[in-house]
Amino acid sequence: MNRADLVEQIKKKGSFLCVGLDTDLQKIPTHLLKEEDPVYTFNKAIIDATLDHCVAYKPNLAFYEAMGPAGLESLQKTMEYIPKDIFTIADAKRGDIGNTAASYAKTFYETFNFDSVTLAPYMGRDSVDPFLSYKGKWAIILALTSNKSAVDFEMLKMENGSYLYEEVLKTSSQWGSSDNMMYVVGATQAEALTQIRKIIPDHFLLVPGVGAQGGSLEEVARFGMNKDVGLLVNSSRGILYASKGEDFAQAASSEAQKLQVQMTEILGLQ
Numbered sequence: 001m002n003r004a005d006l007v008e009q010i011k012k013k014g015s016f017l018c019v020g021l022d023t024d025l026q027k028i029p030t031h032l033l034k035e036e037d038p039v040y041t042f043n044k045a046i047i048d049a050t051l052d053h054c055v056a057y058k059p060n061l062a063f064y065e066a067m068g069p070a071g072l073e074s075l076q077k078t079m080e081y082i083p084k085d086i087f088t089i090a091d092a093k094r095g096d097i098g099n100t101a102a103s104y105a106k107t108f109y110e111t112f113n114f115d116s117v118t119l120a121p122y123m124g125r126d127s128v129d130p131f132l133s134y135k136g137k138w139a140i141i142l143a144l145t146s147n148k149s150a151v152d153f154e155m156l157k158m159e160n161g162s163y164l165y166e167e168v169l170k171t172s173s174q175w176g177s178s179d180n181m182m183y184v185v186g187a188t189q190a191e192a193l194t195q196i197r198k199i200i201p202d203h204f205l206l207v208p209g210v211g212a213q214g215g216s217l218e219e220v221a222r223f224g225m226n227k228d229v230g231l232l233v234n235s236s237r238g239i240l241y242a243s244k245g246e247d248f249a250q251a252a253s254s255e256a257q258k259l260q261v262q263m264t265e266i267l268g269l270q
Helices: 003-013 030-034 038-050 061-065 068-081 098-111 149-154 165-170 186-199 217-224 247-266
Strands: 018-022 056-059 085-092 116-119 138-146 181-185 206-209 231-236
Touching: 003 018, 003 056, 018 038, 018 085, 018 247, 030 038, 038 068, 038 247, 056 061, 056 068, 056 231, 061 085, 068 231, 085 098, 098 116, 138 165, 138 186, 165 186, 186 206, 186 217, 206 217, 217 231, 217 247
Parallel strands: 018 056, 018 231, 056 085, 085 116, 116 138, 138 181, 181 206, 206 231
Antiparallel strands: none
């Protein structure tokens, strides 16, 4: 999906919500466990319930890989079920070079037909270039994450006075463009968005951490929006597991709609 199509979807739906499909067999409603493919059955119901309220889905690969071949089959079926006009993100956080990176790119862009994949940039440009050679596909680079240990490396002060994550932004933004690169910035790091926007004013940001992790949608929007909105705000657990009963899909729809209503108001479309 190209940038223009993504922006069009955001404006059409009055939403920049991404639903994280972190589907955990230990957390889905127990009545689904009797199904032939509980994960796919759950995902399908969640997609049906939230489709009108979001513009993107983000399966977290760890939950599918942990189940082996059956999990990857569930992932493939999920990807085939998601409508083509919805942006898809492989939350894989890969970070390697050479033929390995090229194979990862083929895996996510060709085999599973994702629009984008999250990447760890620690090994430098060699670890990202293979993902930028696909037209209409996106590399999403980890920049400033919302976990407590982000301070271990991301917040290290450099000799020039900037933080390490700022150097990651400055350097990596030269590898591609705002049409094929995004960045992960945690919602709990909203106070840093002003500086981040000075470095990358035009790029889209994938923002996890709203909802269960305590991030503020209003703050993220105030400090992080750009002329094309430039945000995909992710919610996973707060939507997926809003109910553990047979009404799980309705509960998910309700939570997604609440966020969409907030986003529509923020966008001034109401």
